[in-house]
Structures are given as C-alpha cells and as structure tokens.
Amino acid sequence: MLSIIVPCYNEEATLPLFVQAVEEVNQEMHQELEYIFVNDGSKDQTLQVIKDLYYQYPKSLRFISFSRNFGKEAALYAGLQAATGDLITVMDADLQDPPELLPEMLRLIETGEYDCIGTRRQDRAGEPPIRSFFAKLFYRLVNKTGQTEMVDGARDFRLMTRQMVDAVLELTEYNRFSKGIFSWVGFNTKYLSFENRERVAGETSWSFWSLFRYSIDGIVNFSEAPLNIASIVGALSCVGSALALLFIVIRALVYGDPTAGWPSMVSIMLFVGGLQLLCLGIIGKYIGKIFLETKKRPLYLVKETEADLTKKKNEA
Structure with a gap:
C-alpha cells in the first residue's frame, strides 16, 4: 500500500484537482492507495471538500482535522503517524509536487537500493527574486554552519520506506523542521529534479516573513x-x-x-x-x-476524523 499524506490549509479549490491527478497517474502504477488529508485548521471549506471526497473514496481516503491551525510541521507528523502503508509519500495539494513523478519514484525505491526518493526543483522560475536570494542564502548558511546537509531546492515531496518513516517518528521534538529531520535520520536517498510549477488554484499561505521565520527555525534547530x-x-x-x-x-x-x-x-x-x-x-x-x-505540549489536537463520520452514519 502507498500512503499519500497531504497537509491542507485553505485548499478547497485544489483538492479535487489533486485527487483527480493522482488517480490518473495510478492507472499506470496500479497501486493500492491510502489518502491521508490533514486539515490544519482551514478557514475555508477545505474540511467539507475533504468529506465530500471521503464519500467518493470511502475505502481509500482518511482524514484528520485539527482543532485549530498548528502548522505544516504538525500536519506532516500527524500524517506520518496515521499512515499504514509500506511506502509513504508526502505531497502538497496545490500540485506543485508533480504526481507524474510517482511511477519513477516507485520504480527506483522498489530496486531496494534506496530508502527514500526525494525531489528538488531545478530552478526557481516564477519565484520573486528576493525570495530566491534568501532561499539560496539559507541553504548555504545551514550547510556551512550545521552538521546536517540539506539539498538546495529540496521539497517535502518524497517517497519513503516504512523503516525510514518509523525513524522519523522517533524524533518527537516539539520544534520540528522536516527538511532537516529527513536528512538527519540518514538512509540512502536519491533526488529527482523537476521544473518549478505554479499552483493550480488558490493562493499560497506562505508569505515572505513566514518563510523567513521558518528558515530561522531551521538554522536554530540544526546548528549551534x-x-x-x-x-x-x-x-x-x-x-x-x-x-x-x-x-x-x-x-x-x-x-x-x-x-x-x-x-x-x-x-x-x-x-x-x-x-x-x-x-x-x-x-x-x-x-x-x-x-x-x-x-511537553502535544504537537496537535484532533477535532474530527473519518471515523466520526462513520459513527454518525451508523447512529443515524
């Protein structure tokens, strides 16, 4: 089984397009899929869209809805905890992570030579110049000052074995920086490059200052x-x-x-x-x-899951 973890924050417009794109790619892979959507306190109709998708795919779709916005790192961790597949991938709902790469990633990891197939952007075309400058500066700083190497342009989109995911879950720290954690746990990783893509719909929730704060956290978490x-x-x-x-x-x-x-x-x-x-x-x-x-506060608090929908349906 392939578990697909999708953190969601105000992604009502992209979710149906995302599922459609993955299902089309799966016609080539013929893989048993497990979707895990993590609603990170969205303020739009994201949760309702997820529920509608659940009724369409009741056997393969699960979801976790937080009580409020806890951040993408918490959503990633919750998805990894909930995943039951032998292989686990993390993807963004906006299709900036190309589902077309999944067959090649699956082929490479099934060779047994790699524990993780990651992805990285070839360039930053379409990105504001000042954001690109600070992003490149961040990777140079963190690689020169820290002991954990991070690949410039690497995305959270990666296909991992169950062994690697279990290792990531052993790191229960509250202050999380997944790009660093994925590198810190080690394991054989191969990166596939792809051209930068724009969002298919909606607007990004990442502003320049939120990315700047996120990069500061990354440096502090992995460097003295x-x-x-x-x-x-x-x-x-x-x-x-x-x-x-x-x-x-x-x-x-x-x-x-x-x-x-x-x-x-x-x-x-x-x-x-x-x-x-x-x-x-x-x-x-x-x-x-x-x-x-x-x-020792929890990383997130769950308000609702697909099990609650099933329970309400049975009670009715």
Missing part, C-alpha cells in the same frame, strides 16, 4: 553556529571596548580632552549595548526553544 557567533561577537566587543578606552585615556593624557569625553563614551555605550542585545536575542531564541520543549 548562532550561539558561537554570539560568543565571538561578545569577545570581540570586549577587546574592542578595552582598546578604545585605552586609546581615549592616552589621548586625554597627551592632548587633553576639551569635550569632557562624552561623545566617545556615548558611542562606545551604544556600540556595546547593541552587541549585547544582539547576543541576548540569539540566546533568547534557543532558550525559547528549550521552553517549548520542556512544556
């Missing part, structure tokens, strides 16, 4: 470099301040100081204060992550 930078900056600041003070004292002794030293004092205070705030902000980010982990 920011903490090291804060330590280095603090040390350089102390040395620089000491040299500046020594210079000011010598200058005052030799030439005098008619302005009583307040301009240089204010400049040094502002400089050192700014560095301190920067370092505290970096340390605070890590402490915030620790705080969330120690709370």
Whole structure:
C-alpha cells in the first residue's frame, strides 16, 4: 500500500484537482492507495471538500482535522503517524509536487537500493527574486554552519520506506523542521529534479516573513553556529571596548580632552549595548526553544476524523 499524506490549509479549490491527478497517474502504477488529508485548521471549506471526497473514496481516503491551525510541521507528523502503508509519500495539494513523478519514484525505491526518493526543483522560475536570494542564502548558511546537509531546492515531496518513516517518528521534538529531520535520520536517498510549477488554484499561505521565520527555525534547530557567533561577537566587543578606552585615556593624557569625553563614551555605550542585545536575542531564541520543549505540549489536537463520520452514519 502507498500512503499519500497531504497537509491542507485553505485548499478547497485544489483538492479535487489533486485527487483527480493522482488517480490518473495510478492507472499506470496500479497501486493500492491510502489518502491521508490533514486539515490544519482551514478557514475555508477545505474540511467539507475533504468529506465530500471521503464519500467518493470511502475505502481509500482518511482524514484528520485539527482543532485549530498548528502548522505544516504538525500536519506532516500527524500524517506520518496515521499512515499504514509500506511506502509513504508526502505531497502538497496545490500540485506543485508533480504526481507524474510517482511511477519513477516507485520504480527506483522498489530496486531496494534506496530508502527514500526525494525531489528538488531545478530552478526557481516564477519565484520573486528576493525570495530566491534568501532561499539560496539559507541553504548555504545551514550547510556551512550545521552538521546536517540539506539539498538546495529540496521539497517535502518524497517517497519513503516504512523503516525510514518509523525513524522519523522517533524524533518527537516539539520544534520540528522536516527538511532537516529527513536528512538527519540518514538512509540512502536519491533526488529527482523537476521544473518549478505554479499552483493550480488558490493562493499560497506562505508569505515572505513566514518563510523567513521558518528558515530561522531551521538554522536554530540544526546548528549551534548562532550561539558561537554570539560568543565571538561578545569577545570581540570586549577587546574592542578595552582598546578604545585605552586609546581615549592616552589621548586625554597627551592632548587633553576639551569635550569632557562624552561623545566617545556615548558611542562606545551604544556600540556595546547593541552587541549585547544582539547576543541576548540569539540566546533568547534557543532558550525559547528549550521552553517549548520542556512544556511537553502535544504537537496537535484532533477535532474530527473519518471515523466520526462513520459513527454518525451508523447512529443515524
């Protein structure tokens, strides 16, 4: 069985098109499918569309509906937990992940040589230049500062064996960054490249700032470099301040100081204060992550599943 996990947030327009596209591809694969739609607190009619699809495919479609929006990472984790297939794939509902790649991915993973067949975009055509610039910068930074290599342009769309999925599920941390987790667990992975695609319908829920925050989380979760930078900056600041003070004292002794030293004092205070705030902000980010982990809160809360529909139908 092939389990297809689809995180959904305001995807009412794309879901019927997605299922239709996958079903057409499956005519070539002849695979037993298990759809798992995870409604991540959508504000449109996504849940109702999922229910309508469930009535069309009652034997192969399951769904999980959250009590509110918990984020894509929580939706991915919930889908992986619910999947029962021998092979599991993660796909976006907007068809930016081409279902046509599934037969080739399936063929490669059935050779037994690979545990995961991932996908990556060949380019970022159609993407705003500033977003492309920061995306490439993120991958360069995280690969140079962290110990977990992440492939530039890699998508969450990948086909995994049950063994790899079980390994991913063992990582129960609250602060999740799936691209890093998929790389961290290891296993033999091969990437297939494809040309960038636009959404078939609807609008993306990812703004520039939400992607920026997501990338910061990725760096913090898989690298200690920011903490090291804060330590280095603090040390350089102390040395620089000491040299500046020594210079000011010598200058005052030799030439005098008619302005009583307040301009240089204010400049040094502002400089050192700014560095301190920067370092505290970096340390605070890590402490915030620790705080969330120690709370031991669940990653998500389920409000409704397909079992509830079946129960209501039987009661009626």
